[in-house]
Amino acid sequence: xRGPEPTIFELSxxxxxxxDLPELDVPALEVSDLVPEGMVxxxxxxxxxxxxxxxxxxxxxxxxxxxxxxxxxxxLGSCTMKYNxxxxxxxxxxxxxxxxxxxxxxxxxxGSLELMYELQRYLAEITGMxxxxxxxxxxxxxxxxxxxxxxxxxxxxxxxKRTKVIVPDSAHGTNPATAALCGFxxxxxxxxxxxxxxxxxxxxxxxxxxxxxxxxxxxxLGLFDENxxxxxxxxxxxxxxxxxxxxNANAIMGIARPGDMGFDVVHLNLHxxxxxxxxxxxxxxxxxxxxxxxxxYLPRPxxxxxxxxxxxxxxxxxxxxxxxRSFYGNFGVAVKAYTYIRAIGGEGLKExxxxxxxxxxxxxxxxxxxxxxxxxxxxxxxxxITPKNFKEQRVHTLDIAKRLLDFGYHPxxxxxxxxxxxxMMIEPTESESKETLDQFAQALIEIAGEIKENxxxxxxxxxxxxxxxxxxxxxxxKPNVRWKKTS
Amino acid sequence: xxxxxxxxxxxxxxxxxxxAKSVGELFSDVPENVTLQRPLDIPAGLPEQQLVRxxxxxxxxxADLDAYLSFLGAGAYEHYIPSFxxxxxxxxxxxxxxxxxxxxxxxxxxxxxxxxQTMVCELTGMDVANASMYDGASALAEAGLMACDSTRRxxxxxxxxxxxEHREVIRTYLYGRNVEILEIPYANGVTDLTTLEKLISSKxxxxxxxxxxxxxxxxxxxxxxxxxxxxxALFVVSVNPVSLGLLKAPGDYGADIVVGEGQPFGNxxxxxxxxxxxxxxxxxxxxxxxGRIVGSTLDRNGKRAFVLTLQAREQHIRREKATxxxxxxxxxxxxxxxxxxxxxxxxxxxKLSRLNLxxxxxxAERIAALPGxxxxxxxxxxxxxxIKTSLEPAKVNAELLKDRILGGLDLGRFFPELQNHxxxxxxxxxxxxxIDRLVSRLEGLR
Numbered sequence: 052x053r054g055p056e057p058t059i060f061e062l063s064x065x066x067x068x069x070x071d072l073p074e075l076d077v078p079a080l081e082v083s084d085l086v087p088e089g090m091v092x093x094x095x096x097x098x099x100x101x102x103x104x105x106x107x108x109x110x111x112x113x114x115x116x117x118x119x120x121x122x123x124x125x126x127l128g129s130c131t132m133k134y135n136x137x138x139x140x141x142x143x144x145x146x147x148x149x150x151x152x153x154x155x156x157x158x159x160x161x162g163s164l165e166l167m168y169e170l171q172r173y174l175a176e177i178t179g180m181x182x183x184x185x186x187x188x189x190x191x192x193x194x195x196x197x198x199x200x201x202x203x204x205x206x207x208x209x210x211x212k213r214t215k216v217i218v219p220d221s222a223h224g225t226n227p228a229t230a231a232l233c234g235f236x237x238x239x240x241x242x243x244x245x246x247x248x249x250x251x252x253x254x255x256x257x258x259x260x261x262x263x264x265x266x267x268x269x270x271x272l273g274l275f276d277e278n279x280x281x282x283x284x285x286x287x288x289x290x291x292x293x294x295x296x297x298x299n300a301n302a303i304m305g306i307a308r309p310g311d312m313g314f315d316v317v318h319l320n321l322h323x324x325x326x327x328x329x330x331x332x333x334x335x336x337x338x339x340x341x342x343x344x345x346x347x348y349l350p351r352p353x354x355x356x357x358x359x360x361x362x363x364x365x366x367x368x369x370x371x372x373x374x375x376r377s378f379y380g381n382f383g384v385a386v387k388a389y390t391y392i393r394a395i396g397g398e399g400l401k402e403x404x405x406x407x408x409x410x411x412x413x414x415x416x417x418x419x420x421x422x423x424x425x426x427x428x429x430x431x432x433x434x435x436i437t438p439k440n441f442k443e444q445r446v447h448t449l450d451i452a453k454r455l456l457d458f459g460y461h462p463x464x465x466x467x468x469x470x471x472x473x474x475m476m477i478e479p480t481e482s483e484s485k486e487t488l489d490q491f492a493q494a495l496i497e498i499a500g501e502i503k504e505n506x507x508x509x510x511x512x513x514x515x516x517x518x519x520x521x522x523x524x525x526x527x528x529k530p531n532v533r534w535k536k537t538s
Numbered sequence: 539x540x541x542x543x544x545x546x547x548x549x550x551x552x553x554x555x556x557x558a559k560s561v562g563e564l565f566s567d568v569p570e571n572v573t574l575q576r577p578l579d580i581p582a583g584l585p586e587q588q589l590v591r592x593x594x595x596x597x598x599x600x601a602d603l604d605a606y607l608s609f610l611g612a613g614a615y616e617h618y619i620p621s622f623x624x625x626x627x628x629x630x631x632x633x634x635x636x637x638x639x640x641x642x643x644x645x646x647x648x649x650x651x652x653x654x655q656t657m658v659c660e661l662t663g664m665d666v667a668n669a670s671m672y673d674g675a676s677a678l679a680e681a682g683l684m685a686c687d688s689t690r691r692x693x694x695x696x697x698x699x700x701x702x703e704h705r706e707v708i709r710t711y712l713y714g715r716n717v718e719i720l721e722i723p724y725a726n727g728v729t730d731l732t733t734l735e736k737l738i739s740s741k742x743x744x745x746x747x748x749x750x751x752x753x754x755x756x757x758x759x760x761x762x763x764x765x766x767x768x769x770x771a772l773f774v775v776s777v778n779p780v781s782l783g784l785l786k787a788p789g790d791y792g793a794d795i796v797v798g799e800g801q802p803f804g805n806x807x808x809x810x811x812x813x814x815x816x817x818x819x820x821x822x823x824x825x826x827x828x829g830r831i832v833g834s835t836l837d838r839n840g841k842r843a844f845v846l847t848l849q850a851r852e853q854h855i856r857r858e859k860a861t862x863x864x865x866x867x868x869x870x871x872x873x874x875x876x877x878x879x880x881x882x883x884x885x886x887x888x889k890l891s892r893l894n895l896x897x898x899x900x901x902a903e904r905i906a907a908l909p910g911x912x913x914x915x916x917x918x919x920x921x922x923x924x925i926k927t928s929l930e931p932a933k934v935n936a937e938l939l940k941d942r943i944l945g946g947l948d949l950g951r952f953f954p955e956l957q958n959h960x961x962x963x964x965x966x967x968x969x970x971x972x973i974d975r976l977v978s979r980l981e982g983l984r
Contacts, residue, residue: 069881147597332869378810396583
């Protein structure tokens with residue numbers, strides 16, 4: 052493995068530049084005549100001075116310090132790190148998409164609008180909802196959009212007492228954070244011994260103050276909640292709405308639909324389920340789907356089709372929550388999701404979910420003799436194991452995760468969900484072969500052996516990475532979040 | 539094509555190991571009454587060859603800025619992006635990675651984001667920047683919320699010279715938290731200081747402005763800052779980063795939080811997204827800032843390394859007490875921003891700003907010299923300007939389209955009082971002959 056790479060600033064030398072700009076070809080005016088004196092910048096920003104070759108080599112080296120899905124297996128639970136088809140990237144870069152301006156006339160944007168319209172139709176079909184917006188830029192942004200729709204719905208009906216959002220104790224951290232961002236209080240309900248929502252606790256929590264329940268199904272334990280209909284009924288009977296967090300939608304496409312389970316609002320993550328890649332932390336896309344009665348509250352504009360078959364943007368939506376982002380969302384990401392869905396087709400989407408679930412259950416079956424399995428039942432697209440059986444050796448989940456790095460794997464999601472001590476949440480996805488799953492299982496089995504024979508080897512990991520076990524406490528105590536020249 | 543490698547035999551083998559008879563058995567916990575009993579109504583999959591032909595067909599029905607001469611800006615800006623940026627973004631170690639939770643195998647993304655934060659600080663004159671927000675609009679809205687948290691006040695003042703779509707995003711975000719919004723009108727194309735002085739009070743958490751504003755006009759930053767601070771409010775500025783090679787850093791005229799739309803660097807207009815918002819603030823507000831932040835630290839062998847830091851602000855730790863719910867941001871777009879700015883460098887950014895300024899002024903003055911056209915606001919501007927016409931903007935643009943020119947934005951769409959006003963944008967991508975072509979077409983409309 053290569054050594055650490057300096058920052059681009061440390062490669063800088065006076066007088067270098069990475070691009071030429073055209074010479075001024077219009078008559079030059081005095082800047083002092085155009086900009087008020089108090090608004091003129093006095094010193095140039097300290098940007099690096101580097102040649103094109105320096106930049107290209109720098110970022111190529113940095114890329115070598117990253118692990119992506121294309122580098123190796125990435126079983127990060129709840130993140131659906133599946134293969135990202137290369138054709139997606141090419142399609143999003145077609146000039147008709149990448150070089151089209153959001154304010155160019157609608158008649159000159161018919162291809163983009165048709166793509167958005169059709170993608171919305173596909174996502175509505177997959178989720179069993181009636182209407183979709185592509186405006187939210189990420190999953191959490193979709194959650195915010197969905198919960199604001201819930202808020203607007205209750206407010207429009209004059210139902211002012213609904214100040215609370217219920218989330219199960221297994222929920223993603225974004226759920227309570229979203230509720231707070233939208234001005235709601237969070238009420239937490241506990242899980243039952245099967246890993247689902249405890250119905251008695253839910254009944255006790257649901258009342259005339261309930262605005263919504265936010266739920267992931269399959270949940271963050273990778274388990275399908277068999278009581279889903281009853282759960283939705285309890286909330287609806289109390290006058291609340293039911294929100295579906297689509298982070299785990301890769302398990303159910305073509306098999307079951309949130310709309311048929313009783314959900315009123317859903318969000319999807321195009322960068323997870325629909326392969327648009329994650330980009331190292333975005334851009335994502337978090338479309339939101341609603342049942343017809345919530346359509347008036349969707350963000351504006353919506354994409355519509357008239358009787359002549361022309362597509363247009365509808366801004367006249369008096370009950371809309373407004374906008375959550377400028378323009379129409381992360382359109383380039385929508386192009387990739389559309390490309391993916393058209394490549395795979397309706398039948399293919401079902402095969403995706405079947406194979407995602409098959410892969411997860413297979414890996415779980417191979418690992419069950421070697422690690423502790425907190426919920427022993429068929430999982431969906433992901434499952435949880437823990438090192439509870441290694442308590443004596445004092446090896447923690449973090450150590451196992453770090454040791455996996457030495458084997459060339461990205462570790463699973465760790466210490467989540469919070470209700471399972473020392474959780475390792477493994478999501479293999481459908482795009483991995485049996486051979487890859489076997490090799491990964493073999494690595495975990497080998498690590499289990501090390502824990503018994505030489506636990507220090509695991510506790511000191513990783514041994515082969517460019518850096519190892521960073522001092523995160525120091526980073527937070529004395530934050531250094533920007534480069535500065537040291538003389 | 540479903541991108542699934544396992545063969546039927548392998549699947550059978552796997553089922554045996556699981557001890558299940560069929561894949562269907564793995565779904566036995568899905569109740570019958572919620573199981574979809576029919577195939578999804580989505581067309582069958584296409585081989586790549588046909589897929590590409592189909593998607594190209596859709597793209598071909600759009601106008602693109604390579605084929606049209608465009609003077610549209612208004613929040614989505616056409617700039618020349620060097621070829622290498624796109625090639626580096628296609629390094630799949632970057633684009634197929636997740637958020638850098640495991641720093642040992644994510645130093646690439648982490649180092650680049652640290653560089654991004656540094657550049658944002660340099661441009662804006664702030665102490666700290668985050669790893670990016672969804673776009674400029676949501677960054678501005680979150681800055682408003684951040685100011686409310688920092689001041690423990692519940693009202694923000696928003697200038698009407700902020701992009702109308704950004705104001706709408708602010709309203710949506712602040713509706714969630716029940717924050718009061720006061721809008722102040724403009725006078726002569728800039729924020730009306732007199733009204734601001736009247737409306738601002740000890741209830742005001744922040745004054746939000748855009749500079750250069752939606753009309754392209756340069757706001758009086760120092761006076762706005764003075765009024766905000768006199769009331770104990772924070773001064774929040776949204777900037778076009780391209781202007782900052784020439785215009786004063788907002789930190790140097792009193793801004794407390796600076797945000798902006800980062801698209802102009804490294805990111806194509808792409809029908810409105812993906813873009814990136816940037817957000818920076820003074821150090822004392824750092825722990826109230828939303829979003830990811832990358833910090834420098836040492837590893838256990840004393841080597842410098844980068845890591846996500848200050849995570850105690852974030853949703854996965856703090857849950858309902860987090861500063862925001864944001865997690866995924868726009869990392870790859872931020873990387874494009876960083877690469878483009880690396881290419882421009884310390885000298886190039888100034889030159890780029892001046893090119894934009896000069897070309898916009900050349901265009902504005904030539905258009906305003908035509909009969910029936912005049913500059914609407916007598917104030918300094920950067921690379922966008924408002925033209926008042928005696929003709930209907932729709933007609934002007936329809937005529938220009940005949941020559942494959944995308945004219946200025948019809949402002950009547952957002953401002954009822956600005957019927958017959960158009961917002962033009964001229965960046966370094968327009969040559970003198972491009973501008974002359976626009977002018978001669980406009981001249982021919984008389």
